[in-house]
Amino acid sequence: MEAGRATAPRNRLAVAGARSTTEAMLRNQPRSDVIRNAVFAGLLLLAVLIALAGLLALVIQAFAKGSSALSLDLITNPPSTAFPEKAGYRPAIIGSLQLIAGVMLFVVPVGVGAALYLEEYADSSRWWNRLVEVNIQNLAAVPSIIYGILGLAFIVRGPLDLGFILAAGSLTLALLVLPMVIIASREALRAVPDSIRQGSLALGATQWQTIRTQVLPASIPGIATGVILAVSRALGETAPLLLVGATVFVTFDPTPFGTDGYSAMPVQIFNYALRPQEEFQALAAAGILVMLVVLLAMNSFAIWLRNRYEQRW
C-alpha cells in the first residue's frame, strides 16, 4: 500500500500529460468535423429531452387537471354519475387489490416453477425445451387485448366457464404477466454461479435440496424484483379487463366470486375519462395521479430491493 500511495501522484501526472496531448491532437480536427460533432451531440440531447419532457408533461397535466378532485373522498367514496363532486374510486381500488392478490397467488409459484425447470433441469438442446423458451418470449409480446379474448373465450366462457367474476379477471391478468415473471426469475437464477451448485452437490445434497437451500435463497431478491414489476404491470392493465367483465359502474365493494360485477382502478379511470364533463375529467386525472404514485412506489421499491440485496459473487 505504501508503494501504491507513492506512485499515485506520478500516475496522475502521466494521465494528465497523455490527456492533454490527445486533446491537443483532437483540437486540430478539421473545423467541419468539430461542428458536425457538436450538432450531432445536440440532436441526441434533444431526443432525450423530448422523451423526458413527455413524461414530465404527462405528470404535470394530470396534476393540473386532477388536483381539484384530490381528497379523501377519492379513496373512500364509490363512483356516482349524479354527484361527480362526491364520486370516488372505492370499489375500483378494492377490486384492483383483489385482482393483484389473485395474480400473485398464481404467478409466483407457477412462474418460479417454470423458471426453475428451464434453468436447473431442462436440457436446452432438446427441441421441446427450445420451443418452450421461444414460446415464452413470444407470449411476453402478445398484445394484452388478445389475452382479453383468451379470457373471454376460455376462462369466462368455454372450458373453464367461470362467468364474469373477479377471479376470472385475475386469472386473465396472471396469464398476461406470467412470461415477465418467468423471464425475470430465470435471469435471477442464472446469476447464481455454478460453483454454488457444484459445492452443494459434491457435499451429497440432491438436486432439489441444492435448489431449495442454495439456489433459491440466493436468487430471491431478483425474483421479488421481477414479481413486483409484473404486478405493477397487471395493476395498470385495462384492455383485457374490458373483455372479461370489468366494465360495469360498480357502486359496492366487489368480492372475488361475486356475480354482480367488479371494477378495477384503470377501468374506472377509463370510464371517467370517457365522460366529457369537467368534473369527471378531473376525477380521471386524480385517479391517474393515485395510480402513478402507487406504481412509482412499487417500482422504486423493486429497484431498491435489487440494489440492496444484489449479491456479487
Added chain:
Amino acid sequence: MLQAESKRYGERAIKWLLALCAALSVLTTTAIVISLIGPTIGFFEIVPADDFFFGVDWTPQFEPPSFGVLSIVAGTLNVTLWGMLFAIPVGLGSAVYLSEYASPRVRKTVKPALEVLAGIPTVAIGFFAVSFILPEVVVPLWPDGLLGGAEGKPFLALAAGLGIGLMVVPIIASMSDDAMRAVPRGLHEGAYALGATKAKVATRVIFPAALSGIVASIVLAISRAVGETMIVVLAAGSTPKFTLNPVESIQAMTSYIATTATGDISTGSVDYKSVFAVGTVLFAMTLVMNVVSIRLVRKYREVYE
C-alpha cells in the same frame, strides 16, 4: 447445466411438477390459438373471406353489414406509422446518447426516468393524448387546412400516434442501448485510435455493429404499437376509415375489439365472431413481428456474448 438424475421418487416428482409449470406457457399459446380459431371459422361461414380480407368498408352496424378488415387495419397502420415516426428518432437518439455520450451520473438518472415512462399505464397515456397532446400540441402546430385541418376534431389519429410513440420510446431506447453496449470496447478504441471523431464512432462503427439489436427493438416497438388498445380507444376515435391521413378520426383493430366485446354481446352473433376474426389478424401480425425480433436479438447475442 448440471444434471444429477436421482432415484428418489420425490426428486423426480418435483422435476415433473416444475416441467408442468413450464408447459403451462405452451398451453396458454395453444389456448389462445384455439379460442381464436373456432369463432373465426364460424365467422367465415357467414362472411366470405374475400369480403373480409380485401374489403375497405367496415360497417358492422349497417344493414346489410360490411366487414372489410382493411379499413381498421389501415386505422392501426395509420396510428403506428405516425407513432413510429416520432418514436424511432427520439428512441434511437436517446439510446446513442445514453450509451456513447452520457456521463455515468446522467445515465443513472435518465435510465430510471425512462423506466418510469415504460411503467405508466396506457390508460394514463391515452388520457394525456386526448386531453393534452391533441388540443395543446397537434391542433396549434398543425398547418391550417393541410389534409383537411386538425381544428375542432375531438379525435385524431396523430394524437393517438404520438401517445403510442411516447409509450414505445423506452422500449427502443433501452433495447438499443443494451445492443450498443454489447459491442466490444475494442471496436470503440480501434476507431478512436484511427482518428475517428465521436460522432463518427457512434454512427459508423457502433451503430452498424449493433444493428440487429436496434432493428429488433424497432420491430418489437411496432408490434407493441399495433397491439396497443387504450390509447387508440381514447384518442383515435371509432370511425373506421381507409386512410393514413393523420388528422382524421379513425378506428384501429384493437379499439374495435375493445368497444365491441364488452357488456352483453351475445355469443352466437356475427359481431361476437367478428371480434375473434379481427383478433386472429392482430395475433398473426404481432406473432410475425415478435418472432423476427426474437431472432434478431439472438443473432447479436451470438456475435458478441
